[in-house]
Amino acid sequence: MSTAPRTSNDRTDRTHAAAYGCEAVIFDLFGTLVPAPSEAERRSAVGEFAAAMDVGVAMVDSVLGFSWRARHDGQLQSVGQVAAYLVTRCGATSARVSDVEGVLRRLARARLRADRSVLLALDTLQRGGVRLALLSDASPEIAECWGRTQWAPYFPTAIFSCEEGAIKPDPGLYARALEQVGAPAQSSVYCGDGGGDELNGAERAGLRALRVARRGGPDSLVFGEASWRGGCVTAVEAVPAALTARRDR
Numbered sequence: 001m002s003t004a005p006r007t008s009n010d011r012t013d014r015t016h017a018a019a020y021g022c023e024a025v026i027f028d029l030f031g032t033l034v035p036a037p038s039e040a041e042r043r044s045a046v047g048e049f050a051a052a053m054d055v056g057v058a059m060v061d062s063v064l065g066f067s068w069r070a071r072h073d074g075q076l077q078s079v080g081q082v083a084a085y086l087v088t089r090c091g092a093t094s095a096r097v098s099d100v101e102g103v104l105r106r107l108a109r110a111r112l113r114a115d116r117s118v119l120l121a122l123d124t125l126q127r128g129g130v131r132l133a134l135l136s137d138a139s140p141e142i143a144e145c146w147g148r149t150q151w152a153p154y155f156p157t158a159i160f161s162c163e164e165g166a167i168k169p170d171p172g173l174y175a176r177a178l179e180q181v182g183a184p185a186q187s188s189v190y191c192g193d194g195g196g197d198e199l200n201g202a203e204r205a206g207l208r209a210l211r212v213a214r215r216g217g218p219d220s221l222v223f224g225e226a227s228w229r230g231g232c233v234t235a236v237e238a239v240p241a242a243l244t245a246r247r248d249r
Contacts, residue, residue: 020125020128020130020240020243020244021243021244022130022187022188022189022208022243023130023131023183023184023187023188024130024131024132024133024178024181024182024183024187024188024189025125025130025131025132025133025188025189025190025191025239025243026132026133026134026135026174026177026178026181026188026189026190026191026202026207027132027133027134027135027155027190027191027192027236028134028135028136028190028191028192028193028195028198028212029134029136029138029142030111030136030137030138030193030195031192031193031194031195031212031214031215031216031220031222032191032192032193032212032214032215032236033114033118033134033151033215033236034111034112034113034114034215035215035216035217035220036193036195036214036215036216036220036221036222037111037216037220037221038216038217038219038220038221039219039221042221045064045103045107046060046061046064048103048107049064049086049090049100049103052096052099052100052102052103053086053087053090053092053096053099053100054092054096055090055091055092059090059091060086060090063086063089063090064086066089067085067086067089068223069167070085071085071139071140071162072137072138072139072161072162072167073161073162073165073166073167074161074162074163074164074165074166076139076140076162077140077162077163078140078144079101079104079105079140079141079144080097080101081140082104082139082140082141083097083098083100083101083104084097086100087100104139104141105141105144105145107141108141108142108144108145109145109149111142112142112145112146112149112151114149114150114151117237118236118237119150119154120237121236121237121238121239121240122154122236123154124240125239125240125243126154128240130243131157131181131182131183132154132155132156132157132181133155133156133157133158133159133177133180133181134151134155134157134158134159134177135159135168135173135174135177135190135198136158136159136160136161137161137167137168137195137196137223138160138161138162139162140162142160142162143160143162143163146158146160156181157177157180157181159173159176159177159180161173164176167196168195168196168197168198168201169196169197169198169200169201169202169204170201171201171204171205174190174201174202174205174207175205178205178207185205185206185207186206186207188207188208189207189208189209189210189243190202190207190208190209190210191209191210191211191212191236191239192209192211192212193211193212193213193214193215193222194211194214194222194225194226194228195222195223195225196223196225197225197226199211199226199228199230200226200228203230209228209230209231210230210231210232210233210239210242210243211228211230211231211232211233212232212233212234212235212236212239213232213233213234213235215235215236
């Protein structure tokens with residue numbers, strides 16, 4: 001399986017993509033391509049941050065929860081800024097900032113490990129002429145290490161909330177993804193697990209939306225989930241077949 005970006009020919013892409021009934025698919029990241037974190041994983045991360053700052057786990061747990069928006073909506077635009085913010089809020093000394101940066105980067109790399117089965121599904125779509133894009137509520141350490149992951153070759157378009165200064169379901173995020181992927185909303189599909197009201201937001205932006213059962217399981221952590229009555233598939237691996245079935249209806 002190749003992970004090199006494929007060359008694009010607009011006419012060929014449109015012809016091949018007709019097999020899937022769309023020109024582009026925009027994917028969510030956490031809970032969709034990679035597992036959403038479990039409560040156990042969160043506790044482990046809290047422990048790592050607490051050790052790095054030499055503060056109590058209760059303080060870290062509170063600050064991480066309180067700071068979610070600031071870490072994701074562009075208020076903090078670099079890993080260094082996130083680390084300094086956490087250190088200050090937790091009452092640790094400034095000498096601990098570099099240690100916290102190290103934890104942030106290590107956890108980001110671990111969270112972005114790719115399952116081969118998901119990469120194969122993306123490869124199927126890409127070879128069928130479908131353009132792929134990523135749209136994720138993400139903090140700076142995720143955006144920073146993204147380009148060195150196995151995911152990057154599949155997603156020439158990757159939109160991160162921390163870089164755009166907004167979180168889902170802000171309509172500007174969907175518009176930005178469509179602009180960069182070069183496809184109109186009416187011939188594009190958004191796939192996600194539903195966190196951040198992303199599916200309803202995608203439909204309001206003119207896209208078709210498809211819910212992917214949360215990777216990591218229904219008990220994994222999610223922010224801002226809203227009710228959804230539209231289409232749903234069991235996993236990203238099922239998306240190519242689901243799009244083909246939709247085309248045939």
